[in-house]
Amino acid sequence: MRKTTILYLLFIAVANCFAQNDPTQYVNPFTGTQDMGHTFPGATVPFGMVQLSPDTDTILFYKNGEYNKDVYRYCAGYQYEDSTIVGFSHTHFNGTGHSDLGDFLIIPFKGEPKLNPGTSAQPEKGYRSRYSKNTESASPGYYAVVLDDYKVKAELTATTHVGVHQYTFEPGARRKILLDLFHGIYNYDGKVVWSSIRLENDTLITGYRQTQGWARDRKLFFAMSFSEKIMDYRLVNQKPEAYKGFWRKFDKIERIPECSGKKLKAWFQFKPAIKPIHLSPKDLRTGKEPPPRIGPPLKVKVAISAVSANGAIKNLQQETPHWNFEAYKEDAREKWNQELRKISITATEKVKSNFYTAMYHAFMSPVVYEDVDGQYRGLDQRIHQSEGFTNYTIFSLWDTFRALHPLLTIMQPQRTSDMVNSMLAHQQQSVHDMLPIWSHYSNENWCMTGYHAASVISDAIVKNIPGIDIDTALHAMKHTAWYPKYDQNQIYRIRGYVPYDDGPYSVTKTLEYSYDDWAIFQVAQLAKQEKLARALRVRADNYKNMFDQETGLMRPKMHDKTWVKDFDPLATHGMGFIEGNAYTYSLFVPHDIMGLAFLKGGDEALANHLDTLFTMPLPEEKYADTEDITSAGIIGNYIHGNEPGHHVPYMYNYVGRPWKTEHIVRRINKEMYRATPDGLCGNDDCGQMSAWYIFSALGFYPVTPGTNQYVLGSPNIEKAKINLKNGKTFEIEVKNQSPANIYVQKVLLNGKEWPKLFITHQMIIEGGKLTFFMSDRPNKNRGQQYGDRPYSLSAMH
The missing domain is CATH 3.30.2080.10 (GH92 mannosidase domain)
Structure with a gap:
């Protein structure tokens, strides 16, 4: 009995040790994929540029000439309860309130190609496939599902710049791969500006996709490599007017080595998924038929680059030099373990699942936005070389200045330094001399209020994150805070508040500017810029100009300093606030709560x-x-x-x-x-x-x-x-x-x-x-x- 007890305790100790060494077991990548979480379940590595994931529907911004509200549900391209998969695209946002990306969609198929995606109600009309939740699985760095209509097992993994696919077809299937360069999560009114594809040889394809989505001018290149030789292919550019119906008329269906157009698709055929078997004379006499032998899975590697096709090829060669899918999968898992092990916890199983899933989502973005040689496309659309830092993108700063970036100052100090320097490079490349507001992929989206890059930079400097030049940072923050054409900033500086009759969200803007000015004030003090510090100290008190003593709340104020009449403190819109009401925003004075x-x-x-x-x-x-x-x-x-x-x-x-x-x-x-x-x-x-x-x-x-x-x-x-x-x-x-x-x-x-x-x-x-x-x-x-x-x-x- 004693021996059994000792063995049991030893087993528990070993199991606990294994759990601590492999916290990925507690991560559920499907968390938040239903309704408004806006997460995706696909394969990525920490802060990886490639986020390879299934898209479960195709949603246009406009439907019948009106805004299509379904767009909002598909910010990440995926909804858990959907029954079909359109394909697997290589770029996604994690949990955002706006959509874009969804580049370079791939789906394996067999039979005659269908070049339109079809609909969820009638998937057989297009190339999408039904699937069962019983065959779908995901873990950090890995995603798998069986596409029922094609009887193909799809497996995905990733490196920082490369998505790695593995497709196992049923025996005898004529294996084909579709590449859709028109598909996107947020094709603004269907505007793919241009796309191009080129066959470099019988296993390598390159090209690019240029779009006008949320990012008004975004260009991304790819290099796609197959594990087997292409036996046949077609490059197809659909006529624009055919978009409203199904795919009937095409500009080109030819075996040419390259093609360009606005609505470009391509498909590639490979040898059947079976090796021929020669029957013995005995087998022929008895009529016995041995089971077919399935050939190796078809594998695809897709590298991306914002710089050039050659940049994508370099990324492909450096990060994925071989074809061992399992090795890439395990490497991605270990990269996640390295990050998740930075905090080890003892807790209930539920808390562990919540905690490590939260860490997983927190370490998805911002993402690396440069090639392996350090080249990246800047805000000015020119190609730059990062010097002394790694360039990042996807800065959802209105959200992330609050807790994500402070978390990164503890857990990711080097990445924090790189992210701050990426913001400073953004400011230097901006024609407005502005730090990022909400930026991604060499574009400024001007989304939401405030200039919260100041908060992130100030927080990093106050916490002594190395590698940040305080004078450069202060210059960038000052120019941002004094830029006259940004969101009623000039009248805010003159009056000490944004008047309600001068533009929307006036109270929110005043409160957030006041906090951001305080954040810059902190750095000005450290830099001993006394005159600047005094000016910012005054602006840090501007929140007081919104406080109405009668209601005890922050309240919108007119140009003539009178309070807005018919004030509804519960309204989330129309009362000078954005995404909140007066009761919540009256508490947004994080720098001076005792003053409040x-x-x-x-x-x-x-x-x-x-x-x-x-x-x-x-x-x-x-x-x-x-x-x-x-x-x-x-x-x-x-x-x-x-x-x-x-x-x-x-x-x-x-x-x-x-x-x-x-x-x-x-x-x-x-x-x-x-x-x-x-x-x-x-x-x-x-x-x-x-x-x-x-x-x-x-x-x-x-x-x-x-x-x-x-x-x-x-x-x-x-x-x-x-x-x-x-x-x-x-x-x-x-x-x-x-x-x-x-x-x-x-x-x-x-x-x-x-x-x-x-x-x-x-x-x-x-x-x-x-x-x-x-x-x-x-x-x-x-x-x-x-x-x-x-x-x-x-x-x-």
Whole structure:
């Protein structure tokens, strides 16, 4: 009996060790792929430019001359409940509220080619295929499914620049591959400007695709290599007027070595998937027929480049020199393990799944945006050479400045430095002299409000991320903040607020500009630019110009300084706000929460506002027309499925009520995150929703990026070890952890009692141990001293 027990305990220990070494087992790539999570399940590596994934429908921006609302559901090209797959494209957004990309769609098929994608209702009319959820699977760096209409098993993996496909056909099938250069996730009114394809030899094809989608001028090249020789092919360019119907008339259906056009497709045929078998005389006499032998799977490698076809070929040759699919698959898995092992946790199985799936999504973007030789296409559409940094793209900054980028300052300091330098290069290439607002693939989309690159850069500089020139950074931030033609910025500088009658979202813009100006103020102080610092310090107080003493809320104001009449504080649009209402945006003063409390009448008044926010009813008609908001992400009037309020649960710490932060954070962790297809209550937004969970599960959150502080909450793990780039570790231990014990009784830092409601970045980076003692009853003595509360601008000056 004793021997059996010892063996059992040894087995458990080995299993736990294996689990820690392979955290990818806890990742569910299907999380958020249903409804509004807008994630994709396909194959990619951390921060990889190639994100190879199935697209399950083809949605046009306009339908019957009107905006097609279905476009929004397909921002990532995939919806979990769809029953057909159109094909596998090589570029995707993770969790965004807007769509683009979907480049170079490939689907294997047999039989006569059908060059239109068909519809989900009648897939047999086109090249798409039905599939069963029973055959679909995904893990970090790998995706597989059986395409039922063609009886083909499709497997995908990836490197940073190359998508690797493996297709296993049934015996005897005449194997064919379709390449669709017209397909895209967001073909704005069907506008593919131009595409081109060229057969370099009997196994290599190159070309490019130029589009006018969300990115108004985007050009991407590819190099596609086959594991077998092409036996036959066709290059097809459809006449534009044929688009409204099915594919009947074509400009060209010829075996020519290259072709260009707006609606270009190509298909390639290979030897049948069977090796001939010679029957013996005995077999011939008995009539016995041995089973056919299936040949090796057909493999395809597709490299991409924003620079040139030669750049794509270089990427192909360097990253995928052989044809061993399993080796690429295991390498992708190990790349993910290397990233996920940076934080090891002890927790319930549910928490582990949520946590490592969140890490997986948080480390998908921004993406590397340069070739293996360091060349990249800049914002000016010229080819540049990165010097001393790796160039990145996909900056969804209105979302990610809040938690994703602060997470990367801890876990990815080198990438953070590279990303900041990518933003500075963007500013230098901009005709507007502006840092990125929402940018991807050499384009500025001008999406959302504020200039939050300033927050990301300030946060990195304050936290001493190496490799960032402070003078260059300050120059870029100053020019951005003073650019007169950006989004009512000039009148904001003159009046100290954006008037309601001067443009939409006036209150949101004023509040966000005020915070961003404070972030630049932080850097100006460090650079000892006193005159600039003084000017920015004044602008950091501009949030006060939006505060209406009568309502106790931020309220839109006219040119003549009168308040807007018929003010509806619950409206999410039309009242000077974007993607939030007055109750939420009245709390967006992350740099001066104590100053906000003073405006409202003190700690109790702000605490009452927070209590009201989390308990008051929000009528459905107030958010039903807002695509980002679902009822699953709502507590009272607090909307966790969208970003403007992500810092709000932690604001109780600033008014001496940390137990209320602890209560609401644990509720959000429990109710609004599940590692299931419908497990996100809003868009993941390039990892912001996921980063919120990671921080909150560990027990702290960056309420004010641009300071070195993280505000304490209520961890839902038992233990965690953050393995830092400098070789040190920061450990978190939670005593008496349970679903009922959500309240923090006391905190120890390196064995000594820590009364403050925050920790600093330096404490984490230097290594150490943070210990939480939990209970089912709140400790109302913590945080009563103002000196124990987190940073506020008013408290510092």
